[in-house]
Amino acid sequence: MFFSVTMSLDGFIAPEDPNELMGKKWVELQKWVFPQRYFRERLGLGGGGEEGPDNDLVRDTFERTGANVMGKRMFDAGEHAWPENPPFRTPVFVLTKEKRDPWERLGGTTFHFVNDGIESALDQARQAAGDRDVRISGGADTIRQYLNAGLVDEFSIALSPMLFGQGIRLFDGVDIPLEAQRVTHLNYRLPR
Amino acid sequence: MFFSVTMSLDGFIAPEDPNELMGKKWVELQKWVFPQRYFRERLGLGGGGEEGPDNDLVRDTFERTGANVMGKRMFDAGEHAWPENPPFRTPVFVLTKEKRDPWERLGGTTFHFVNDGIESALDQARQAAGDRDVRISGGADTIRQYLNAGLVDEFSIALSPMLFGQGIRLFDGVDIPLEAQRVTHLNYRLPR
Numbered sequence: 539m540f541f542s543v544t545m546s547l548d549g550f551i552a553p554e555d556p557n558e559l560m561g562k563k564w565v566e567l568q569k570w571v572f573p574q575r576y577f578r579e580r581l582g583l584g585g586g587g588e589e590g591p592d593n594d595l596v597r598d599t600f601e602r603t604g605a606n607v608m609g610k611r612m613f614d615a616g617e618h619a620w621p622e623n624p625p626f627r628t629p630v631f632v633l634t635k636e637k638r639d640p641w642e643r644l645g646g647t648t649f650h651f652v653n654d655g656i657e658s659a660l661d662q663a664r665q666a667a668g669d670r671d672v673r674i675s676g677g678a679d680t681i682r683q684y685l686n687a688g689l690v691d692e693f694s695i696a697l698s699p700m701l702f703g704q705g706i707r708l709f710d711g712v713d714i715p716l717e718a719q720r721v722t723h724l725n726y727r728l729p730r
Numbered sequence: 731m732f733f734s735v736t737m738s739l740d741g742f743i744a745p746e747d748p749n750e751l752m753g754k755k756w757v758e759l760q761k762w763v764f765p766q767r768y769f770r771e772r773l774g775l776g777g778g779g780e781e782g783p784d785n786d787l788v789r790d791t792f793e794r795t796g797a798n799v800m801g802k803r804m805f806d807a808g809e810h811a812w813p814e815n816p817p818f819r820t821p822v823f824v825l826t827k828e829k830r831d832p833w834e835r836l837g838g839t840t841f842h843f844v845n846d847g848i849e850s851a852l853d854q855a856r857q858a859a860g861d862r863d864v865r866i867s868g869g870a871d872t873i874r875q876y877l878n879a880g881l882v883d884e885f886s887i888a889l890s891p892m893l894f895g896q897g898i899r900l901f902d903g904v905d906i907p908l909e910a911q912r913v914t915h916l917n918y919r920l921p922r
Contacts, residue, residue: 544913547887547901547908548741548899548900548901548902548904549740549741549901570912592913685920688920690920691919692917692919692920693917693920694915694916694917694918695739695915695916695918696913696916697913697914697915697916699908699909699910699911699912699913699914700907700908701901701904701905701908702905703901703903703905704903704905707740707741708740709739709740709741709895710740711896712740712893712895713893713894713895713896714920715892715893715921716739716891716918716919716921717891717918717920717921719891719918720762720784721736721784721890721891722889722891722914722916723784723787723886723887723888723889724887724888724889724914725884725885725886725887726884726885726886726887726908726909726911727883727884727908727909728877728882728884728885728906728907728908728909729908729909
């Protein structure tokens with residue numbers, strides 16, 4: 539099981555208020571992904587787009603994923619925003635207290651509503667994923683639950699050169715060991 | 731003016747309690763720098779050491795610096811911990827309310843105690859630095875004051891593959907624009 543998110547340099551991945559998700563700076567956070575050709579095709583945003591390493595990464599992330607797990611907050615924010623043909627194109631297991639029948643959408647995305655906890659959702663997602671991996675779509679709270687339970691194998695972060703000062707922190711209060719590797723040197727300039 | 735610090739993936743650079751600075755995980759945060767040849771020589775830790783790109787970076791950081799600016803908390807933590815020949819080897823301007831005569835140490839380090847604010851400290855440091863740059867040594871609060879005042883030109887971060895969950899955040903509440911650049915893709919594994 540893995541996750542892959544875009545995070546600001548100061549650790550934020552989303553606004554406190556989901557209604558601000560379409561606000562300028564939060565859209566800016568994700569803006570690296572919108573010009574990518576694979577992403578544009580997948581979301582029906584029209585043809586063209588970049589085909590460099592960022593595009594390869596977006597494609598690899600989608601293609602390795604056989605099922606998604608998602609928190610209720612993310613589902614609620616997306617339920618009326620995703621198109622008829624949502625970008626997941628796999629079964630999506632939504633962690634919720636709400637009892638609800640599976641919701642089948644176009645293009646291979648079916649939302650299943652799981653009421654009995656994160657391990658059950660992961661088990662169901664693993665079965666549905668077959669040979670492929672399970673992705674935690676988000677949000678931060680769901681990712682942290684899986685991290686703290688020791689159920690995440692690896693993760694990738696697109697670190698955005700932005701400072702937000704507020705929002706929802708990806709790693710708030712997470713204190714777990716990562717596999718040893720060297721530090722990553724990053725350089726930033728301030729505009730004049 | 732620049733700064734260069736090591737930060738955990740979740741944004742921390744130091745413990746809340748300075749007495750914990752020598753605690754295991756905080757030493758671990760800085761451990762990439764101790765094997766570097768230039769750092770070992772500079773701190774009198776004995777010969778040998780790595781000579782790769784990390785070593786070049788440590789040397790470049792020290793060599794570009796003609797003067798340091800430092801907060802009172804960092805000075806207090808180091809005053810009795812630094813050797814007779816502290817690693818700065820430049821004038822160091824300490825932001826403090828305490829009135830105190832300059833304190834000259836071996837090897838070119840003289841601490842000057844500045845009572846009239848961050849801009850005055852920067853002015854004095856710039857004069858002392860000559861052709862070279864001014865480095866903010868730390869800590870986080872001092873760095874944030876200079877960032878929020880728009881006085882930092884650039885900075886570098888050695889992002890450590892660690893999650894701490896608590897401590898002092900480098901960018902706590904900083905909301906300023908950085909110069910546009912692409913995202914940085916980072917990958918981490920969890921130990922099995």
